[in-house]
Amino acid sequence: MPKLELLEKYAKLIVEVGANVQKNQLVGINTSTETKDLARLIAKAAYNAGAKRVIVQWNDDYVSRYGYESMEIEELVKVPQWRIDKFKYFVEEGGCAISITSPIPGLNAGIDPYKMQQAGIASSKALKFYRDHMMGNHTQWTVIAAPNTVWAEKVFPKLKGEDAVEALWDAILQASRVTESNDPIEEWADHNTSMLAHNKVLNDYNFKSLHFKNSLGTDLVVELVKNHVWAGGGEDSSKGVYFNPNIPTEENFTMPYKYGVNGKVVASKPLLYQGNLIEDFWIEFKDGKVVNYDAAKQKETLKSLIELDEGSCYLGEVALISYDSPINNSNILFLNTLFDENASCHLALGRAYPMNVLGGVKMSEKELLDAGSNLSMAHSDFMFGSIDMNIEGLMQDGTKVTIFKDGNFVI
Numbered sequence: 001m002p003k004l005e006l007l008e009k010y011a012k013l014i015v016e017v018g019a020n021v022q023k024n025q026l027v028g029i030n031t032s033t034e035t036k037d038l039a040r041l042i043a044k045a046a047y048n049a050g051a052k053r054v055i056v057q058w059n060d061d062y063v064s065r066y067g068y069e070s071m072e073i074e075e076l077v078k079v080p081q082w083r084i085d086k087f088k089y090f091v092e093e094g095g096c097a098i099s100i101t102s103p104i105p106g107l108n109a110g111i112d113p114y115k116m117q118q119a120g121i122a123s124s125k126a127l128k129f130y131r132d133h134m135m136g137n138h139t140q141w142t143v144i145a146a147p148n149t150v151w152a153e154k155v156f157p158k159l160k161g162e163d164a165v166e167a168l169w170d171a172i173l174q175a176s177r178v179t180e181s182n183d184p185i186e187e188w189a190d191h192n193t194s195m196l197a198h199n200k201v202l203n204d205y206n207f208k209s210l211h212f213k214n215s216l217g218t219d220l221v222v223e224l225v226k227n228h229v230w231a232g233g234g235e236d237s238s239k240g241v242y243f244n245p246n247i248p249t250e251e252n253f254t255m256p257y258k259y260g261v262n263g264k265v266v267a268s269k270p271l272l273y274q275g276n277l278i279e280d281f282w283i284e285f286k287d288g289k290v291v292n293y294d295a296a297k298q299k300e301t302l303k304s305l306i307e308l309d310e311g312s313c314y315l316g317e318v319a320l321i322s323y324d325s326p327i328n329n330s331n332i333l334f335l336n337t338l339f340d341e342n343a344s345c346h347l348a349l350g351r352a353y354p355m356n357v358l359g360g361v362k363m364s365e366k367e368l369l370d371a372g373s374n375l376s377m378a379h380s381d382f383m384f385g386s387i388d389m390n391i392e393g394l395m396q397d398g399t400k401v402t403i404f405k406d407g408n409f410v411i
């Protein structure tokens with residue numbers, strides 16, 4: 001473990017900059033039992049910031065695995081009313097949410113992906129109101145990470161136990177801009193300012209479409225919705241509270257037009273989905289829809305994602321990140337989307353963020369669909385950026401603008 005003061009700095013950053021906990025606000029912390037020490041520090045920091053109550057939801061991925069192994073599908077798909085009520089209470093009380101991710105890669109190896117998919121669909125349906133509330137930014141939420149031993153040893157295969165955990169802590173804190181000598185809260189204010197400036201440049205161009213091309217075989221045109229909004233860095237909740245949904249974050253992202261994606265994308269990093277690592281995969285789109293795909297490993301898992309529901313075979317996000325970014329330069333493959341997505345241009349299969357279209361957070365589902373937005377229970381980012389990625393933007397008047405040359409922003 002890093003020094004206590006460093007972890008306290010991290011916890012304060014999460015509470016004050018990530019969720020921006022307000023006086024007398026309810027705070028929910030969603031955590032694995034693997035990361036209980038950090039969860040405690042965050043709870044303490046939340047009370048220091050004036051939280052009226054902190055509720056911790058403890059999850060244990062091993063217990064979940066035993067459930068997938070032993071339970072019949074009929075039992076797995078039941079979502080008890082008390083679980084739904086808990087989320088309802090949280091929404092009604094105006095709570096903000098802090099999620100600590102700490103994936104255990106490979107833990108669900110051998111589990112039937114169909115079983116996990118069905119369980120996922122059942123709880124997604126029952127908790128749709130909660131997902132809409134969060135993705136619509138009706139409260140503040142933030143996702144951060146903390147290591148566990150299995151994950152750390154996967155990221156640093158030459159290190160064992162505590163040494164691996166220590167190395168992963170260093171990498172996470174570095175990526176999150178928390179160091180012994182700095183004031184991370186000040187540093188994040190500067191970072192947010194520069195992210196906002198980039199959003200403005202992209203919004204001013206008001207591109208019709210983006211054309212991605214590299215030597216891995218990606219040749220993809222992504223049309224953007226009319227009145228799309230580039231976001232990235234901090235955001236305002238619908239109640240006007242500024243928060244950072246992800247720590248770290250390096251991405252500028254917006255909304256693809258659901259039916260306007262054509263061509264092939266080749267992933268440049270593996271994707272961890274439901275505890276399984278999908279490797280060396282590509283996807284082909286026609287008029288927005290996935291029409292073909294393959295993966296060297298875990299094709300079945302990719303299939304269960306793509307076939308999850310009607311929207312999971314369409315895109316909901318396109319994000320631009322320079323190859324020369326701090327996380328990518330660390331040369332660490334984190335095997336966790338929170339980090340890997342911030343090291344590389346990415347797309348998301350599934351639901352779009354309403355805020356990525358003008359007025360979107362106030363739109364009904366029908367209005368969002370009419371605006372060309374994708375709806376789905378899924379939202380899974382996958383990475384396809386590379387050192388030789390070129391991106392050309394097509395403006396509304398037909399002018400072509402080079403956005404990326406050899407992996408990096410040039411506008």
Ligand code: ZN
Pocket residue numbers: 251253317319341346381
């Ligand atoms: Zn993203």
Ligand code: ZN
Pocket residue numbers: 317348379380381
């Ligand atoms: Zn995403």
